[in-house]
Amino acid sequence: MISKKTKYAINALVHLTKRKDEGPILISEIAEQENIPQKFLEAILLDLKKAGILSSKKGKGGGYYLLKEPDEVNLADVMRLFDGPIALLPCVSYLYYERCEECKDEETCGQRDVFLEVRNKTVDLLKKATLTEIIAREDKLAGKKK
């Protein structure tokens, strides 16, 4: 399961993408409309800023806004930022690789081979899921609904 942090981060990013022509958006507004505890959201947005995805303005008329283009931000990056590795085993993670202590031979480990496949497919799907693409999905789903 992904953490609430990641889930909240994605919702906040989608929110900011939809309103990206309105200038800076207040934390309090995002918190209220997306049902996220405000203080918790503050920390999340700060992390997204440090990661170069968002930027902010202080004082009156301030708030947060997208720094990267919506098609340059994908769920794989967001997940890694808050939850760390996407891989289900440390030994198949590319960015957070770690050997399994109990493993006898990594090269011939069948379990590892399975989870390597799962990781590759998952990263593949999550990389394709950009903010732009997520909103396109929503539009499509909303169309089907009515």
Place this chain on the structure above:
Amino acid sequence: MISKKTKYAINALVHLTKRKDEGPILISEIAEQENIPQKFLEAILLDLKKAGILSSKKGKGGGYYLLKEPDEVNLADVMRLFDGPIALLPCVSYLYYERCEECKDEETCGQRDVFLEVRNKTVDLLKKATLTEIIAREDKLAGKKK
């Protein structure tokens, strides 16, 4: 990441599969050869027994052995047993479904749509990974190695 419990369980199951013609295998033997803390392994094997995957015999000449056929045990089932849902969001889990409190409309949620795809692909890959298939992978990897 999967828990050590799941990882240990898979290693123990593969171990028992390889030696399934030898009769009951001691917990202590599996623990030693697979580098698993014995007391921890005891609990794991007990869970696998309760799930109908293993059976055991007490007293001298006792130990654990496979009850199901190796091609009837897959990693999706083992993961669910120890780690619960495979899905990354509660709202896309089939067996452990739960609504996201903060969600405004599940039917048109783009985030959900992405994680539904990830879940489906992951379950698909893990269902195919039976004990038989894992050992076949190991043989193949060992062949390539030399």
Place this chain on the structure above:
DNA sequence: TACTTAGTCTATCAACTTTATAGACTATTG
């Protein structure tokens, strides 16, 4: 029957992570 073997059950625990809250601080705008 008594002894040994080996799985089973219950309780406990330290360490860590997650989710969240409170409050002081700093920069910007008007």
Place this chain on the structure above:
DNA sequence: CAATAGTCTATAAAGTTGATAGACTAAGTA
């Protein structure tokens, strides 16, 4: 200089994970 709004630090409750200890029970064997 006062109001606004993001930033930083600390704290904490709750839950999960990985592990250990010890008593108990069932099965085989002499």
